[in-house]
Amino acid sequence: MTKIKYWLLATVMLFVLGACSKDDEPDPDFSVINMGNGEQNDFDKYLEKTFVDTYNIDFQYKMQDIESDMSYALVPASYENSIKMANLIKYLCLDAYEEVAPDGFLKKYFPKMFMMVGSAGYRNNGTFMLGTAEGGLKITLYMINSLDVTNVDRLYEFYFRTIFHEFSHILHQTKDYTTDFDKISAVDYVGGSWNDAWDAGESAAKGFISDYSSKETNEDFVELIAHYITNTPESWETKIAAAGETGRPIIEQKITIIKSYMKDVWDIDMNELREAIDSRAKKLDEQDLDNITIN
Numbered sequence: 001m002t003k004i005k006y007w008l009l010a011t012v013m014l015f016v017l018g019a020c021s022k023d024d025e026p027d028p029d030f031s032v033i034n035m036g037n038g039e040q041n042d043f044d045k046y047l048e049k050t051f052v053d054t055y056n057i058d059f060q061y062k063m064q065d066i067e068s069d070m071s072y073a074l075v076p077a078s079y080e081n082s083i084k085m086a087n088l089i090k091y092l093c094l095d096a097y098e099e100v101a102p103d104g105f106l107k108k109y110f111p112k113m114f115m116m117v118g119s120a121g122y123r124n125n126g127t128f129m130l131g132t133a134e135g136g137l138k139i140t141l142y143m144i145n146s147l148d149v150t151n152v153d154r155l156y157e158f159y160f161r162t163i164f165h166e167f168s169h170i171l172h173q174t175k176d177y178t179t180d181f182d183k184i185s186a187v188d189y190v191g192g193s194w195n196d197a198w199d200a201g202e203s204a205a206k207g208f209i210s211d212y213s214s215k216e217t218n219e220d221f222v223e224l225i226a227h228y229i230t231n232t233p234e235s236w237e238t239k240i241a242a243a244g245e246t247g248r249p250i251i252e253q254k255i256t257i258i259k260s261y262m263k264d265v266w267d268i269d270m271n272e273l274r275e276a277i278d279s280r281a282k283k284l285d286e287q288d289l290d291n292i293t294i295n
């Protein structure tokens with residue numbers, strides 16, 4: 001849509017909503033994203049400046065029906081927890097990448113839309129989804145209303161591994177990794193039956209960092225990245241030690257390829273990224289996540 005059409009739409013909507021008197025000039029910063037929901041509140045203004053203007057990321061917390069999966073009974077995310085999650089994503093994810101990634105990297109490659117959902121996304125079989133993504137571009141995060149900012153492990157498990165996982169899909173879809181990676185576990189991928197193919201610990205012994213890793217190579221690849229950068233060197237060591245004599249060397253072989261790929265293709269040092277995330281996580285309790293700052 002052209003800029004002129006945006007202007008026309010914005011002007012028409014302002015008129016329809018009666019948001020301003022006829023003497024007001026149209027606001028050049030008026031965002032079309034929140035049209036239809038009335039005027040921008042402070043959080044909307046923060047999102048426009050911090051997410052839209054800086055990174056071209058649309059952060060949706062009002063759960064417009066058109067953007068949510070109506071096959072699930074979903075509850076909207078609370079305003080307060082949406083603010084917390086926006087602050088968290090900025091602090092623990094975007095700013096961590098900013099520390100180690102080349103200029104412009106996030107704006108170019110990071111997923112373009114977040115969608116907050118208050119409740120879990122339950123499936124018919126009683127399990128629930130942690131997050132969903134469509135083509136890597138839009139990430140839906142569930143259970144925002146039970147967000148616990150004091151529990152970093154839970155933050156990683158319920159939200160941030162999903163984000164790192166989906167972001168990493170965009171990277172390999174943009175520039176693929178070496179086929180050497182595909183060969184390592186080629187005979188052990190189980191496809192759609194990853195969910196019930198393994199008893200506890202079995203997938204690790206085969207060299208998978210999670211059961212979901214065993215689905216296929218791309219999932220294996222991004223799961224490894226998501227887990228690696230959300231572990232400390234110590235907790236990572238514990239994890240791969242648990243994979244035993246057979247699993248450990250397989251995981252290490254894959255991580256070596258991933259580190260080279262991330263460095264060579266994206267100029268990102270995986271250990272620096274892990275350190276950036278971990279040092280931020282350790283100072284999480286010092287952060288004011290309840291308030292928004294509009295500079």
Ligand SMILES: [Zn+2]
Nearest residue numbers: 165169219222
């Ligand atoms: Zn995936």
